[in-house]
Amino acid sequence: MSTQLSAGGVEVTVDQENGCRISSLRIDGTELLRQGAHYGCFPMVPWCGRTAYGEFRDGAAVHKLPVNQPPHAIHGFGRDAAWRPAPAAVTATDAAFTYDLADPWPYPGRVTQTVSLDPGGSSLTLAMGVETYGDSFPAQAGWHPWFLRNLGAGGEDVRLDFDPVWQEERGPDHLPTGRRTDPQPGPWDDCFGMPYGVEAVLTWPGELELKVTSRAEWVVVYDEQPEAVCVEPQSGPPNGLNTLPRLVTPVDPLEVSMTWAWRRLS
Incomplete structure (x- = not known):
């Protein structure tokens, strides 16, 4: 089961049964996202990227997470869960979905994701909120889109332009070392501070330009695979549950949003 949104020649498919991911974004019939059960654009929650060796500390307590990309735990549980749509919130251009945090995450809570397509078909906004049902807990939230490197119509590969203030130095274990460096040339599987x-801005020359914006201050860029380029806004860096915890409290939920805005170049 999936949810379809459409406006102005744009079609968005949300696969709520498979991690509430955007499984398809088609603009004038052209697909922008890598296809497949593990791709599209999925929410990363309640953490983003890698958590070191599947462990995080909350005060004196050490919690263990399933190690799903040895030796680390990666990308949270939300991408593997079935989310529930809020039927009253579904229109031709808007939808909302919820997912309840449960074991093996050690704290009860709820995640809400909203998907809003501009009525003119010029942008898409995703927003997530993480709430606690009880005790405060550290959490992260963000998105992992797989943008096609080439749109398949004989055009050039995508070009990525961004201007981070720093790059998190990546250690041999693929985790940030804690040292910040000047941004280095790719290819990347790296976190940047903005x-x-x-x-x-992703530009497919002569075809389409897409701008990714978010009030989040961190972005991971992954472009080591030939099929796609990933630009991932997130609320904290990889391993942030340990190094930069952001507490979700009963009066202060974690909220993050991201907008894709595009213009046709042909």
């Missing part, structure tokens, strides 16, 4: 908000 303290004034994420802004990145």
Whole structure:
């Protein structure tokens, strides 16, 4: 079962049964996202990227997470769960979905994701909120889109432009070392700091330009596979449950959003 949104020649498919991911974004019939059960654009929650060796500390307590990309736990549980649609919130251009945090995550809570397509078909906004049902807990949230490197119509590969303030040095274990460096040339599987908000532009020359914006201050870029380029706004860096915990409290939920805005170049 999936949810379809459409406006202005744009079609968005949300697969709520498979991690509430955007499984398809078609603009004038052209697909922008890599297809397949593990791709599209999925929410990363209640953590983003890798959590070191599947463990995080909350005060004196050490919690263990399933190690799903040895030796680390990666990308949270939301991408593997079935989410529930809120039927009253579904229109031709808007939808909302919820997912309840449960074992093996050690704290009860709820995640809400909203998907909003501009009525003119010029942008798509995703938003997530993480709430606790009880005790405060550290959490992260963000998105992992797989943008096609080439749109398949004989055009050039995508070009990525962004201007981060720093790059998190990546250790041999693929985790940030804690040292910040000047941004280095790709290819990347790296986290960057953008303290004034994420802004990145993907351009398929002669075809389409898509701008990614978010008030989040961190972005991971992954372009080591030939099929796709990933630009991932998130609320904290990889391993942030341990190094930069952001507490979700009964009066202060974690909220993050991201907008894709595009213009046709042909």
